[in-house]
Structure formats: structure tokens, C-alpha cells
Amino acid sequence: MPKVETFDKELVLKKATKVFHDKGYNATSMQDLVDATTLNRSSIYNSFGNKLDLFLECLKSYQDTYLIKISKTLNKADNSLHAIELLFDFYLKEIIEDKDDKGCLITNCTSEMANQEASIINFLSSNQNSFIGFLEDLVSKGQEESMINLNRTPNEYALYLFSSIQGFRTAGILISNKKALQTIAKIIIQTLI
Known part of the structure; x- marks a missing residue:
């Protein structure tokens, strides 16, 4: 039976995005992401894939947030x-x-x-x-x-x-x-x- 995620995915993405934003992709280590999200490595890999996959999810989340803000402004x-x-x-x-x-x-x-x-x-x-x-x-x-x-x-x-x-x-x-x-x-x- 697959494991059920017991964490707030949106919050984890927010925390991971902050790390990537602060340090850049190349300077961010998996340990930085573990520390920021409080998830263990296996939870990150199981839920998001590798560091690159997590980064892409962070970019998409960041993009979605900006599209909403820009839409409200342009209205x-x-x-x-x-x-x-x-x-x-x-x-x-x-x-x-x-x-x-x-x-x-x-x-x-x-x-x-x-x-x-x-x-x-x-x-x-x-x-x-x-x-x-x-x-x-x-x-x-x-x-x-x-x-x-x-x-x-x-x-x-x-x-x-x-x-x-x-x-x-x-x-x-x-x-x-x-x-x-x-x-x-x-x-x-x-x-x-």
C-alpha cells in the first residue's frame, strides 16, 4: 500500500522555494532542503523526485503565484x-x-x-x-x-x-x-x- 503524504505540500514548496531563491539551484544542497522543509530525504525523493524535480515544482508554484498577483493588478x-x-x-x-x-x-x-x-x-x-x-x-x-x-x-x-x-x-x-x-x-x- 502506497504511503500517504502527511505534510502540507504547499507549505513544503514555499519553504523549498525560499531556499532556492536565497541560494540558487546549484548552491542548494539536499541537506538545505531537508533542514528547511523538516522532511527527511526519503520523503522529499518519494514526494517530489530529485532536487531538479522539486526545483521545477517550486518554479511552477512561484509562477502561479505571480500570475495571480499580475492578473489582480491588471484588472x-x-x-x-x-x-x-x-x-x-x-x-x-x-x-x-x-x-x-x-x-x-x-x-x-x-x-x-x-x-x-x-x-x-x-x-x-x-x-x-x-x-x-x-x-x-x-x-x-x-x-x-x-x-x-x-x-x-x-x-x-x-x-x-x-x-x-x-x-x-x-x-x-x-x-x-x-x-x-x-x-x-x-x-x-x-x-x-
Whole structure:
């Protein structure tokens, strides 16, 4: 008879995510995960697989959490351009509130592991393609609403916004000056008008 999990999986993922976020994937040991989750090694392996499998579950959980937060933020938008502005405001707030300057787990993962492991590459590529598609839809609607210029295609602007957001979030690890970050976001958005 298979063993029944007697722990809160969501809580374990939260604790493991914090360890991966603090140390990065490569610097995190199984002992770090055992210590943080208070599960023994066999429970981790039986419930999540190996360290990489657990990391992927943490990334997916982190992604789901952010999608919910972003959706709530964008529900306040009056139009597509306003939605893009709110997106940068959301990331600015995240940067300012990140007192440990850890940055985004997914952005950090891209820097650390994008060329190391096929399953990570697949996750990151899927995440990137979804986000670029979302941004492309916003730009397309913004152009239809005459809020965003027609100097570039929706796909070109989506790629520009995606790379700008990645750069913005990475810069936010070292730049904690709110006014400087607001200026960066304003310049990025002005390109669309």
C-alpha cells in the first residue's frame, strides 16, 4: 500500500522555494532542503523526485503565484497602455519591497540555468513564450485603441517589453532608488507612445 503524504505540500514548496531563491539551484544542497522543509530525504525523493524535480515544482508554484498577483493588478487597467504601466508599477513595488535584493526566482533561474538542463530550458521557454504572447496581445489592443504607436509590430514591441522587464527586474537587484527605477520604466513606456 502506497504511503500517504502527511505534510502540507504547499507549505513544503514555499519553504523549498525560499531556499532556492536565497541560494540558487546549484548552491542548494539536499541537506538545505531537508533542514528547511523538516522532511527527511526519503520523503522529499518519494514526494517530489530529485532536487531538479522539486526545483521545477517550486518554479511552477512561484509562477502561479505571480500570475495571480499580475492578473489582480491588471484588472485595474483602463486600457492596454495603462495595463503596461501597471505592470511596471507592479514590478517596481516588488523591487522596492525586496529588502534582501534577491530578485525574481525565474529571472535568476534564467541567468543561472538557462543553458544547463533541458527541463529548465523547456520551463523557461514556455514561460517566456506565454509572457511574450500576453504582451503582444496588450500591444495589439493598444495599437487598435490608438494608445500605442504603429512604429513596430506587436511582436517586436512585445519582445522589447519582455527584454525591458527582464532588465528592469535584474537592475532592481542593484538599484534600490525608487525615483531612478520610475524613470527607467517611464522611458521604456514612452517608446510605445
